[in-house]
Amino acid sequence: MNTMPSSILQSALWAEFQHGLGKKVHEESGDGWTFLAVLESTVLGRYLYCPHGPVAQDVAGFQQAVAALSRRAKAEGAHFVRLEPGHGGVETSHRMLTAAGLRKAPTDIQPQRTWMLDLTQDEKSLLAGMRPTSRNLHRNIHKKGVTIDTSSDPDDISILLGFLHEVSDRAGFRPQSDTYLELAAKTLMPSGAAKLFIARLDGQPIAAALSYETGTTRAYAHAAANDEHRRLNAAIPLLVTMILDAKKSGLTHFDMWGVSPEDEPEHPWAGFSRFKRSFGGFEVAYPGSWDLPVRHGMYRAYVLARLARGALRATASAARTAGSRARRYARRA
Structure with a gap:
């Protein structure tokens, strides 16, 4: 009996759900590997997103899945593939991922940490x-x-x-x-x-x-x-x-679906993360979201645009905070 945790984000029913949302879904499998990937379109371009995947039993299977994802992305004119390794039987170290041509994504889509209970x-x-x-x-x-x-x-x-x-x-x-x-x-x-x-x-x-x-x-x-x-x-x-x-x-497993690091008490998720941890269990840390550039020039432009947009948001947030503090001080005066 399979007792490994598994994710609904790599299931046939999730593919059906994504189709219902109007998304184009790619599914493929080989010897010891499988993936579901969704074509996403943004103002910064298109990319192929493989949530909680690919699922691979060994390093060779993971490499074959990544190659298949790259082919699919090129056929779709996507700038890159965003995947979330670590699901399945294969250990995915930082060194292994970079050797496969991947780079850490500028942002994680699914939580990088979760809290799991062993139901056995x-x-x-x-x-x-x-x-x-x-x-x-x-x-x-x-x-x-x-x-x-x-x-x-x-x-x-x-x-x-x-x-x-x-x-x-x-x-x-x-x-x-x-x-x-x-x-x-x-x-x-x-x-x-x-x-x-x-x-x-x-x-x-x-x-x-x-x-x-x-x-x-x-x-x-x-x-x-x-x-x-x-x-x-x-x-x-x-x-x-x-x-x-x-x-x-x-x-065999109950997945609380996302927690913040225990040593970050100011994290926005800290409150409900304490709630989830109070039911027993253990933390599972994944590598997070990683990108496989397919059109390298367009991917670099995408990353720069993301960084610029993030800087603008941070500036705007700081301005709002400063304005709020100024108004509070004015009221006190």
Whole structure:
């Protein structure tokens, strides 16, 4: 039985989902390797994006996959391939990646670190790895009138969307668009590749979380809760239920999907990263996003344009911060 973590981003259903978004998808496989890659178009040019891939069993397979990706990118007139090595059985060191002609991308698309739980241990051990507060909430939340159920009905994604809108308005973050998540639900939920978990208080939804599923791994993809009932901490027993349900379903890993470095307490993700780590488990670090230039001159122009745009944004952000401080001082005066 395969017990390696696997990513839905390299699955046939993810390809179907991307097709539904209007994207062109390339899929190819060979002896010990496979990939799914999406053609992306931006104002700075086109590139082929291979999320959480290619998946290769050994170095030779990885090199063959990279060569195939390069051919596909050239045929599409793309400037480069952006890939995310480290998924599959092959170890991908910095030296190996640079030897293959890759260079570190100016930005990571998927998180470079994630937090993983090993579901092959027994339930008692899983619970023992969590904070006592999490265990107690899981065992006693029903006493407060809260129940947790699951749904494979794509229409129920509206429950999660409502909570995401609330959190977005309250915290000022940008979730995935409604169209994106509605199509993900429609494509993935009926086949069991996604599942919605809903916490209800006296029958009314107060929190929801969407997971993505593969043959080995459940990923904690999108979640939000109603602020009115935040004292119940329903998100905690909801996540414990997702973890234990994944184990009962025969999965071997639970992927929390992205955490910040533990030694960066000011990182924008620090808060929810502490939340994810509180359920036990271990960190998995990937090499991040790497680029394979195909049209070298255009790729250099792309990198320079990215750097210039980043500098402009940093300048604008600093100006906004300075203006805000000046207004505060003026009010105090």
